[in-house]
Amino acid sequence: MQAITIPKVLVSGILMVSGIYLTSCQSKSSESSQRDILAEVVDTTVSPKDDFFKYAVGTWLKQNPIPASESSWGIGSMVQEETYARLRGISEKSAKEPGSEGSNEQKIGDFWFTGMDSVSIEKQGINPVKADLDRIAAIKDIQGVLTEISLQHTYGIGSLFSPYIFQDEKNSEEQALHLYQGGLGLPDRDYYFNTDSRTINIRKEYKAHLQRMFKLLGNDEATATKNMNNVYALEETLAKNSRKIEDLRDPYKNYNKMDLVALDKLAPSLNFKDLFGQMKMPQVKSVIVGQPEFYTAVDKLLKTTPIDTWKAYLTWNFVSSFASELSSPFAKENFYFYRTVLRGVKEMKPRWKRVLDSEERYLGDALGQLFIKNYYSDKTKKRYEELVKNIFSTYKERIEKLDWMSDSTKTKALQKLATVVPKVSFPDKWKDFSTLSIKRDSYVQNIIRANQWWYLYEVNKIGKPVDKTEWGMTPQTYNAYYNPSNNEIVLPAAIFFIAGFTDEQLDDAIIYAYAGGSTIGHEITHGFDDQGRQFDEKGNLTDWWTKKDGDEYNKRAKGIIEQFDNYVVLDSMHVRGEATQGENIADLGGVVLGLEAFKKTEQYKSGKKINGFTPLQRFFLGYALAWMGHSRDEALANKIMTDVHAPGFLRVNGPVVNIDEFYEAFDIKPGDKMYVAPKKRVRIW
Known part of the structure; x- marks a missing residue:
């Protein structure tokens, strides 16, 4: 997601x-x-x-x-393979010689240290995100659901729909908020409906994966099965109202600019003014909606779906988003479905490569400065x-x-x-990570803080001129x-x-x-x-x-x-x-x-x-x-x-x-x- x-x-x-x-x-x-x-x-x-x-x-x-x-x-x-070796050298040196507090070397070194500290990761188990799971469990009404969806987006979790910040396609000088279809656990809407044996088996495996993840969270067999069925049914409805990838290629059909009044008419249950405020982008005055019919379906789901189903869905989204950084039971279960079932991969990459993949995603420009300095x-x-x-x-x-x-x-x-x-x-100009906090406390928390930083980095662009550098x-x-x-x-x-x-x-x-x-x-x-x-x-x-x-x-x-x-x-x-x-x-x-x-x-x-x-x-x-x-x-x-x-x-x-x-x-x-x-x-x- x-x-x-x-x-x-x-x-x-x-x-x-x-x-x-x-x-x-x-x-x-x-x-x-x-x-x-x-x-x-x-x-x-x-x-x-x-x-x-x-x-x-x-x-x-x-x-x-x-x-x-x-x-x-x-x-x-x-x-x-060559890049891994080079970035590993940069990361190991930064972990031993982190430099001044707030420097790129410090952030790279501390990120590497927590990612490679498998002993602490195993000891911590689910604890780094327990407060988040408790918050979801305490939801009592639809407003609580919307509040949690908003919060999850600030964590980098694509629950229910997909927002992104990009240039207005008809005014390329200005950054705009786009709202797209999303919220699925399977890679594409067709996975929910194709009738070939390969896809049918993937759906079967996905349901089993959902059930096992809920059991890892402490659900008994009956509760895990119920949550699995409810989450899958919700995602299936989202998929049914999503466009095929062929239909996403038409830039005109996927450009529907609306002010907040029109947006609220499209999906009043989302209460967009409050939603955008909770998503830390109160400056939004208009939005480019990619697939309006998807948001009409979301509106209906918010009116008809039981709160317990939403809680299960949001719990699943949260844990799935960070499973690969949690303790091995979660990481292995996540790997089995998303890498073995979907892609045929037989075993995990060694931890150091997985950490570098994450480091590249969150601190890529910081690594890049050192990479270019040493190798270009x-x-x-x-x-x-x-x-x-x-x-x-x-x-x-x-x-x-x-x-x-x-x-x-x-x-x-x-x-x-x-x-x-x-x-x-x-x-010519590198991204400035000076406000990003990376510590040696928890790998998952470093990932969450990095997601939050990137989220605000993008959100703060809304309505501003495009930085073409x-x-x-x-x-x-x-x-x-x-x-x-x-x-x-x-x-x-x-x-x-x-x-x-x-x-x-x-x-x-x-x-x-x-x-x-x-x-x-x-x-x-x-x-x-x-x-x-x-x-x-x-x-x-x-x-x-x-x-x-x-x-x-x-x-x-x-x-x-x-x-x-x-x-x-x-x-x-x-x-x-x-x-x-x-x-x-x-x-x-x-x-x-x-x-x-x-x-x-x-x-x-x-x-x-x-x-x-x-x-x-x-x-x-x-x-x-x-x-x-x-x-x-x-x-x-x-x-x-x-x-x-x-x-x-x-x-x-x-x-x-x-x-x-x-x-x-x-x-x-x-x-x-x-x-x-x-x-x-x-x-x-």
């Missing part, structure tokens, strides 16, 4: 690469005596004409099974800023040459592209994103790492593929995907396309929707083409941009082979490298149901079949499994 933490990014990017910093974009020698990552991972027993992904990275997949503590394993996991340089940052410029320049050329877009729309598209703000490697990711994060309301791409330092290889071992083909194509090109294309294209150069939701151009775009987008709808994974699960279209469009656009930029390099022009691969072949192999990895079946099924990204292997095989040069590179002909007729190839950018 999610509550207000960091700004919600409408279109988020990728999980990618790892390791040693890349320090050049120059082509390298064609000598094959040096190590070559592409040659090491390729599987020549598979034909690229049958399954390009398995050909490109199949040897690595065979030699690297998924660890018992993971739901998936890939090139992105490698950077995380301004010189490297400048090199990647140059690569960003090359990709942008290529996109400009591609737009200018489009044969399906009118000149008037091209002018606006080029204006938008010219105003995209690239944020590369790390921020802020980053929504830390530099040590192996991910990237495009934010349509800021019209910016954010590329953390770690996205440019590759594990175990020095710069001299990485030629331009690799760099332009996985850094230029699957990252930079991917993210900038998000500005023009099914969602991003509906925002103008200032980040405002507005229709800047002619009708004819919009229709032409939608026709091409329909092609990629149909392409991915036809992919079947596991037994009978189809990729959700509508839900994943934005990422699939960005993947295709990213490969095209990376390739066109690569064609300007000396390596491509020379045509010289490296380890038997032509420059063009190496580019496509380098792109596959960016998605090298595999997942457990449970995790794959979860991804299909909840994620707007297609599975990694289809993020390779899906876009490349639409690119003519791919056929040239690997001599793919009609009759080959990877062959798609030219007329059926999707062409957008």
